[in-house]
Amino acid sequence: MVGIGLLVFVWVAVIAFVLGCVLKGLHYALTPMHLRWDLYPVAHEPRRDHGGSYLEEKDWWTHKRRTSLAAEVGVMGEEIVLLKGVWQHNRSLWWGSLPFHWGLYLLVVTTAGLVVQGLGWSPPVLTSVLPWVAGVGGFLLLLGSAVLLIERSSSPKLRPYTTPLDRLNLLLLLAFGAASMAVVLAGGFGGAGAAVTSILRFRAPEVTFLLGAQMALGALFVLYMPYTRMAHFFAKYFTYHKVRWDDRPYVAGGPFSSRLEAALEYGMDWSAPHIQSGHSWRDVVTHIPQQDEKGGQ
Amino acid sequence: MERPRIASQGDLVRFLDQNEGIDPARLVPLPYPYEDWVDEPIKEITEDQRTRIEVGPDGVCGAQIPVPQSEEEKERLVASFLEGLRKLLTKENNWTFLQPLLLSMENCVKCQTCAEACPIYTGSGHMEMYRPTFRAEVLRKIVDRYIKPGGKLFPKLRGNDIELDWETLVKLAELSYRCTLCRRCAQQCPVGVDNGLLTREIRKLFSQELGIAMPELHQVGTVKQLTVGSSTGLNPAGLMDIMEFAEEDITDKTGLEIKIPFDVEGAEYLVLHNAGEFLSWPENLQAFAIILEAAGISWTLSSELVGYDSVNYGLFYDDIQYSRIALKHYEIAKKLGVKKIMMGECGHAHKATMAVADRLIPDSLRVRAESCLVALEDLVTSDRLRLDPSRNDFPVTLHDPCNITRSMGIIQPQRNILAKIAPRFREMEPHGVDNFCCGGGSGFAVCQSLNFPDWRTRVSGRVKFKQILEAFADSIEPETHKYVCAPCSNCKGQMRDLLTYYDAWERCGIMYGGLVELIVNAMADIPEGFLEWEFH
Structure with missing residues (x-):
């Protein structure tokens, strides 16, 4: 019974996760083109060291625009791997945040490794390394969650902005980290591989209480994660690449032209006196109200 | 004065019911x-004023919101706000910023990494209501509770x-006018959340739905600019008088006979100045004219309504007013058939016209725009x-200006110019893309009402x-004249008020001005002394 319950729950969690990520991704990706709102330094700019842009060039539109994907990857890498921004500007939080994130990364790696094994590719090195990855990951998540929980409950700058739900979330992750570590320490990691293999084959896994609890906690986290602000793990792609670093200049007749033309046809219904509600953007913004008409004030 | 403390999440909500006065001892x-x-x-708002105008939780009055006359009116305004909030989250009403808005609304992890980046929060002695996340968090709670399905569960x-x-x-409305939209907090956010943008969206909602905005930005800002021609109230006839005076002044100072060109079709540059320069710092306009004439550049100003004032306060509070002005600027440039637009020394005009408008102007109105800093760098460093x-042998x-640096990445040209003309130049710390706002950003510099200054x-x-x-610590004595170069009209307005309040000219000999004045002061073909050491 427990095995069937776990099988169903894990698959529900995976489906909810994928669905949540896809829906949220579409939610951001399908918004119309927005006005430019770049913020410097922009990582792919050759002038990034001093925060410069191509607008520093005379007749910038006559020059070939140079960008560096490697620099973007480098900056994102530093952020993801080292949490560089937090290190630079919020050091006290970094000590909890880094192990917390690394704990999650390592447990994701563990899961991926178990899935790979479950699909039939199982080199010896993977088998020998995975328990270590899982154990260290569990420990780091436990440590990070505990430190963050204490920080968020005691720090005058964090406590007022932390909801009871935030604390519950950290508690869940703390328990997940502890359970992950305990599974390894209790020598039960071998059962995890078999359980994942079973789940991949839609068969009820046979698990110990500890492993079942660990898997259930992980599945619960995976289930709701995309519907919370923890979705920043992929929303960051949009905040950085589609807003902050989006310095692509408009080219007449280029990809922005048609999107702008479409946006200008949207009808607006703002109600303030200076706006002619019910008309298109094009009509409203090309009409300047005079003193004696609505909006002239 | 004992500060109200926020100890918990519940207190954050209750905090809105309290007021937190500014304690000078904590600045x-x-x-x-x-x-x-x-x-x-800070001057207190009088009881009489309070019967007419709402006051912010810090005792300051910026937005100047009229006090509703009845409970029914209050309820109607709350309902309008919620209606506006729904519109703000639709692509039809807010295609302009919907994606960045959603991203910043939904992904803040409340780590407070942004807090110490804010010069208002730190400058105030860490007043909670000025924390970059505070007003954003209030907005987020309202959206979560009143707009999202199941929000009351x-x-x-x-x-x-x-x-x-x-x-x-x-x-909330008043607090949206306690942030200069400098975006320093956004720059330091590891997730990429932009509390400056959220602040602007709050202002926008109030303006576009309820018709509530800081009067200096709206009624005597964009509305006046669109109907009279300039937010300064300067009409075309007044403009011509000022230009005549400027030409005479140039001749008196330099002996040069310069005719300031207007409406020259096909010129290389249409120069867009902040019209505040014409009235408050005419030497800036004059310096531009001297430099461009000396370099033999074909340039023109426009005499058309809106075309002689680069100001676009819509950038700070209202997408409709912003778009109207931006489109007008390009329409005028296109009609004149100029090759390029040159943005004068005005930070927000740079951003409004060159950056933000880059995805607003239809193909039929496209004209390329360039910063004056880039054009001037070319003239100065190419020895033209x-x-x-x-002649500039002083500190x-x-x-x-945040809008030119942090929002556009124009950092080095102004430094390359100063390297050529100011032998005793020194940087502020931090500077460039990490600079601090002057404190007058987002149009605050022109807000002179009640106790806001x-x-x-x-x-x-x-x-x-x-x-x-x-x-200037190494030469702070008043006998040594020192110059704060601020290539932005709004920043200069703030500098004027800052240095006046702190009596910095008398106590320390600190003056302020633009970049072109320094260039002309160093021009060997111009009689010495273009820069007048008279504080104004």
Whole structure:
């Protein structure tokens, strides 16, 4: 019974996760083109060291625009791997945040490794390394969650902005980290591989209480994660690449032209006196109200 | 004065019911010779004024919101706000910023990494209501509770326990005018959340739905600009008078006979100046004319309504007014058939016209735009002007306008110019893309009503003034004249008020001005003394 319950729950969690990520991704990706709102330094700019842009060039539109994907990857890498921004500007939080994130990364790696094994590719090195990855990951998540929980409950700058739900979330992750570590320490990691293999084959896994609890906690986290602000793990792609670093200049007749033309046809219904509600953007913004008409004030 | 403390999530909501006055003793301390400086208290809003105008939770009045006359009116305004909030989240009404809005609304992890980046929050002595996440968090709670499905389920657990009433809205509206939109907080956010943008969206909602906006930005800002021609109230006839005076002034100072060109079709540059320069700092306009004529550049100003004022205060509070002005600028440039637009020394105009408008102007109105800093760098570094830097043998520091640096990445040209003309140049710390706002950003510099200027000089400009003193620490005595170069009209307005309040000319010999004035002062072919050391 427990095995069937776990099988169903894990698959529900995976489906909810994928669905949540896809829906949220579409939610951001399908918004119309927005006005430019770049913020410097922009990582792919050759002038990034001093925060410069191509607008520093005379007749910038006559020059070939140079960008560096490697620099973007480098900056994102530093952020993801080292949490560089937090290190630079919020050091006290970094000590909890880094192990917390690394704990999650390592447990994701563990899961991926178990899935790979479950699909039939199982080199010896993977088998020998995975328990270590899982154990260290569990420990780091436990440590990070505990430190963050204490920080968020005691720090005058964090406590007022932390909801009871935030604390519950950290508690869940703390328990997940502890359970992950305990599974390894209790020598039960071998059962995890078999359980994942079973789940991949839609068969009820046979698990110990500890492993079942660990898997259930992980599945619960995976289930709701995309519907919370923890979705920043992929929303960051949009905040950085589609807003902050989006310095692509408009080219007449280029990809922005048609999107702008479409946006200008949207009808607006703002109600303030200076706006002619019910008309298109094009009509409203090309009409300047005079003193004696609505909006002239 | 004992500060109200926020200890918990519940307190955050209750905090909105409290007021937190500004305590001068807690403002960030200033260095020598201001260690013993005692700030004058911020003027209190009188009881009579309070019967007519709502006051912010810090006792400051910026938005100047009329007091509703009845409970019914309050309820109607709250309902309008919620209606506006729904519109703000639709692509039809807010295609302009929907994606960045959603991203910033939904992904803040409340780590407070942004807090210490804000010069208002730190300058005030860490007043909670000025924390970059504070107003954003209030907005987020309102959206979560009143707009999202199921928002009223488990409100305490989820932190949605906010009750929306008129008093809360007033505080939110006022607090949206306690941020200069400098985006320093956004720059330091590891997730990429932009609290400056959220602040602007709050202002926008109030403006576009309820017709509530700071009067200096709206009624006597964009509305006046679109109907009279300039937010200064300058009409075309007045403009011509000023130009005549400027031409005479150039001749008196330099002996040059320069005719300031207007409406020259096909010119290389249409120069867009902030019309505030014409009235408050005409030497800036004159310096531009001298440089462009000396370099033999074909240029023109426009005499058409809106075309002689680069200001676009819509950038700070209203997408409709912003778009109207931006489109008008391009329409005028296109009609004149100029090759390029040159943005004068005005930071927000740079951003409004060159950056933000880049995805607003239809193909049929496209004209390329360039910063004056880039064009001037070309003239100065290519030796098209004969320069004698020894004429600028006094300490100079550079204030970086946020809109030109952090929002556009134009950092180096102004430094390359100063390297050629200012032998005693020194940087402020931090500078460039990491600069601090002058405290007058997002149009605050022109807001002179009630006690708002007191707030600007004591709170929002405090960190900048500290930076200036530190930059000149080696020569702070008043006998040594020093120059804060601020290539932005709004920043200059704030500098004028800051240096006046702190009596910095008398106490330290600190002056301020633009970049072109320094260039002309160093031009070997111009009689010495273009820069007049008279504080104004």
